[in-house]
Amino acid sequence: MFIFILLFSTSVHAILTAPNGCSLVDKGWYKPNENQWYFTCSAANLTEALEFVSSINKRIDYIIIDACNPVISRLEQLPELDVWNLKITNCGIEEIADDAFVNTSPIGELDLSNNSITKIPKLGFLVDRVQYLNLDHNKISYIPDDAFKKENVTDYMMEYLHLEYNNITELHSSAFEGLSVRSIYLGNNRITHISPNAFEHCKAENLYLHDNKIAELKTGTFSHLKDLRTLDMSNNLLHELPPTIFSSLKKLKSILLLSNNLKKLPSVIFSGLSRLEYISLSENKLTELSDDIFHGLESIEEINLSNNQLKYLSPNIFRNLSVLHYLRMDNNQLKQLSPGIFDDLRKLEVLDLHNNLVKDLPSNIFYNLNELRALDLNNNKLDKVQVDLFPPSFVNLVELHLQGNRLTQLPKRLFSNLRSLWIVDLKGNYLTALPRNCFEGLSMGKTKAELDAEGLRFDFKVFLSGNPLTCDDQMTWLLDWMKIDYVTISPDDGHPEEDTPICVAPPQFAGSSLKSIVLKSLAKIK
Incomplete structure (x- = not known):
């Protein structure tokens, strides 16, 4: 079976016969006077397909060949091709000839993913001619010394090199010599060892080594990557780090160390990284952090310390972090918060402390957090909160989560003072009632127009289920407030029935939902 293609251009008008399973389509309709040719094949003969494209003698923007029939165990020298994006996937390729691409024009993107390639060929001549090289989902176990070594030194920089989901076990000395690339993706391999000189004579801005089996890093491992911006070492087996492992990475902006086995960190581990914006240390086994570990990180915007075993943090640990926006310390074992610990975090927007053991909050603990929008204290052991916990400057808070504590009143x-408050989550405490004026100064009794004029929210939600509510005359004000159309006492239409606040007293209302009780009946209770 053959497919006949009518090919138009300014000087060519010809009928060509494409191999079975292939088609050539112009997708440049959205750009007047500009063609964009896509040649796609499925279950086609690779040799016939590429010879057909070569015979066209015309620039093809995309060649996409999937599931070759028959499979190709060795990719030999390709015919002359003028192509921007060449994709050959699911073809069973095990080996690539060193001269496979010598006849192709400079390729924008070369995708050989989802094959069975076991060895990287010599690609030095290619890394000066391709922007994106994708070798994901193959069976590569080793990177030869000269795989990326260029024949001629140039300033050309690739955009990315993808080597994820292979069988690579080691990065030896000079494995990436000659390579200049913005991003190297080596995640989801089996790497256990990285030579201190693996990245010698290599330039890269982003390095992804997540989901491997790296248990140790030697001093100097990253010292050659002076331009590195992102380093992802998450989901490995690291149990400790050399004190100066990151000291040469002066341009580093993001470092991900989550899901390792780190129990402690050197106090100077982040020293000198003044451009660092993001640190993730979550899901480790950290029990303590030195009080100066984050000092000097003047650009840091987010720190994630969640899911560790931290029991105490020094009052100086976040000193001078004036641009920090997000701080996550949930799922630790913190029993207390040191007074003054948040004093310098004037730009903080999100503070997450849920699933800790905090019993008491010091006075003025949140007094300088004028930009805070979300505070999560769910599932701690708070049995009381101070009346001055939220200062007059606390006007930007939108969400307050106090679920699963031990609050009785x-x-x-x-x-x-919480003029922007939208959600108050009080579920699962020991509250029997809410004081009549606990929301005083917010939206109580005001119309939507009045709220709008004062810059207040008018979609207020309070979650109260799981509290032993006594629905007597002291709660009349709450039922009256519930009649206001911008106030929702959980649940609303999107919440399950089990989230409905239930009264436990007096006897005549025990087991009744808060919403089902008639206001005038409550008023008669004495």
């Missing part, structure tokens, strides 16, 4: 006017 709330102070009057506790939320009065």
Whole structure:
């Protein structure tokens, strides 16, 4: 079976016969007077397909060949091709000839993923001619010394090199010699060892080594990568780090060390990284951090310390982190917060402390957090909160989560300064009632127009299920407030029935939902 293609150009008008399973389509309709040719094949003969394209003697933007029939165990020298994007996938390729691409024009993107390639050929001549090289999902176990060594030194920089989901076990000395690339993806391999000189004579801006089996890093491993911006070592087996492992990475902006076995960190581990913006240390086994570990990180915007075993943090640990926006310390074993620990975090927007063991909050603990929008204290051991917990400057808080604590009562006017408050989650505490004026200063009794004029929210939600509510006359104000159309006492239409606040007393209302009780009946209770 053959497919006949009518090919038009300014000087060519010809009928060509494409191999079975292939088609040539112009997708440049959205650009007037500009063609964009796509040649696609499925279950086609690779040799016939590429010879057909070569015979066209015309620039092809995309050649996409998938599931070759028959499979190709060795990719030999290709015919002359003028192509921007060459994709040959699921063809069973095990080996690539060193001269496979010598006849191709400079390729923008070369994708040989999802084959069975076991060895990287010599690609030195190619790395000066390709922007994107994808070798993901193959069976590569080793990177030869001269795989990326260029014949002529140039300033050309590739965009990315993808080697994920292979069988690579080691990165030996000079494995990437001659390579200049923005991003190297080596995740999801079996790497256990990285030579200190693996990245010698290599330039890279982003290095992804996540999901390997790296248990140790030698001093100097990354010292040659002076331009590195991102380093991802997450989901490995690291149990300790050399003190100066990152000291040469002065341009580093993001470092991901989550999901390792780190129990402690040297106090100077991040020293000198003044451009660092993001640190993730979550899902390790950290029990403590030195009080100066983050000092000097003047550009840091997010720190993630969640899912560790931290029991105490020094009051100076976040000193001078004036541009920090997100701080996550959930799922640790913190029993207390040191007074003044957040004093310098004037730009903080999200503070997550859920699933800790905090029993008490020091006075003024949040006083300088004027930009805070979300505070999560769910599932701690708080049995009380101070009336002055939220200062007058606390006007940007949108979400407050206090679920799963041990609160038995709330102070009057506790939320009065929280003018932007939208969600208050009080589920699963021991509250029997809410004081009449605990929300004083917010939206109580005001119309939507009045709220809008004052810059207040008018879509307020309070979650109360799982509390032993006594629905007597002290709760009349709450039922009256529930009649306001911008106030929702959980659940609303999107919440399950089990989230409905249930009264446990007095006897005539025990087991009844808060919403089902008629206001006038409550008013008669004495």
